[in-house]
Amino acid sequence: MIHQHPLAYLIGLEGVALLRAFAGEHDEEFVAARLAEVRSLLDRADELGPGGSAAELTSAEAYASWAPAYDQPGNQLLDIEGPLVRSLLDELPAGVALDAACGTGRHAEYLARRGHTVIGVDSSPDMLAVARAKVPSGRFVEGELTSLPVPDDDVDLVVCALALSHVPDLKPVFAEFARVLRPGGSLVVSDPRGRLGDIGLPIVVTGPDGRPGYLPNRSRLASEYLAAALPLGFEVRHCEEPMRPSPFVGPDGAPPGAPGAVPPPAPSGTPPNIWSLHPLIPDAANAAYEGSPVAIVWRFQLTS
Template sequence: MIHEHPLAYLLGIEGIALLRAFTGEHDRAFVEARLAEVRRLLDDPSLTDAAVDVERVEVVDGYRAWAPTYDDGPNAAFEFEAPVLAEILDTIPPGVALDAACGTGRHTSLLAARGHRPIGVDASPDMLARARTRVPDARFVQGDLHRLPVRDASADLVVSGLALTHVRDLVPVVAEFARVLRPGGHLVITDVHPEHVARGSVPPVRDAEGRPGRLVAHRHTVGDHVRAALHAGLEVRRCEEPAPPAPPRPSGPPPSGPGPWDVWPWSLAPLVPKAAAAASAGVPALLALHHRRPTTPRPD
């Protein structure tokens, strides 16, 4: 169970902004404005009793609820992912491509369009049903990332997009990716950046009883990813951390309240726009990694 309190989140954002000011990024006027804003937040009755207790929802259950609308609304992570993923894939010739945690087939479709022979694997039957409709010529198999239903050394490329935050331990999963790669094969991973996970970038869903929930998410550092790849005998070829542009200056009065729980924390930032901008300045939104399985084993 997670206790989500919008006031706690807002005070945390103010705290990050003040820490950045403490190291010289902002001046005295900024600090005094933040402290005054903290006092205002503490006195805001709309925040006092707005907390909710949120269930942790497992992946299959969560994506069952999310599948019907997964591709409908705007998703900022897709926007950050698309250009860097295309740039990496442009360097990889077509072959057998495994889309690991393929979801609704977003990447499967991209791989097929680039001439790959894609295989999509996902634990969610609901997401797979949508993927089969989206990419009818691809092969889709229900399976777990820890035990991929694919033979050893049978794929030229493995792509895993926006999925590994749901995995507790990266090491066995990345080792499984390495197992199915042919020598010289490529692994491309994208995921929500750990700094964004730390700031609340975890998808909201409702559980089977309709209670507020967040998909199970784990914060993996860049070092966690690199160590898992090296442990699996992979070469690290590229690491990118695209950051969003600075937000536009707010116009008009701030919102009158925190908004409903299922749009936190995105509805909270406009309540403290200057602190939110300072706290997020330069913070990457996405992590993208390109690994390769060596053509010859590494010496021990």
């Protein structure tokens, strides 16, 4: 169970922005503006509502609500991560490719166009249904990252995109990747960074019972991926951490380039919609998020 209060999030952003100013990134005028904004927020606390609590969901439960709209344009993370992953896939010859935690098949579709024989595995039947419609030539199977329904030494390439942040322990997942890969095969992994660098804010969605629920969203150190991968014979061929756009919040309070209006505030008694809060303090939000990575993207090769 988590409890998220809108005032706590806003004051937290102000605090990060003030720490950046304390480190020399902003001037006295900026500090004065932030302190005045904090006072104003505290005076208006009742207007922001009490926030709310949410219980933890499984990946299948959380992604069921995302499946119909997951591929819609304007997702800042997908817009940045997708081209980087595809550039790594372009370097690899066609073969048998496993898209692990394939979701709606956005990478599986690209792999199929590149001439790969595609297998997709995901825990969400709703996401798999979208993937099957998108990639009719692929084989899509329900399964978990810790127990992939794929034989040993069966694939030339594994892609796992934006999924490991939901996994409590990387080691058994990387062990599965090593098991299904043929020697010399490649592993391409992308993972989101927490919205504030090393803080993995839970992702709140509507659960199957209609009430808010959350999916854990861990923000890991690069060393954690290496500790899971290197003992299994994986070697690093590429690592990149793309940065968030600046400004992080546009003039309308939405991510730059995002279509549509800022979403409305969450109903009283539910966790806040973060994007609906950013317009209240855009300067602090931009300062807090500035210079933080949005994702980490790896390419490993299995050498043994």
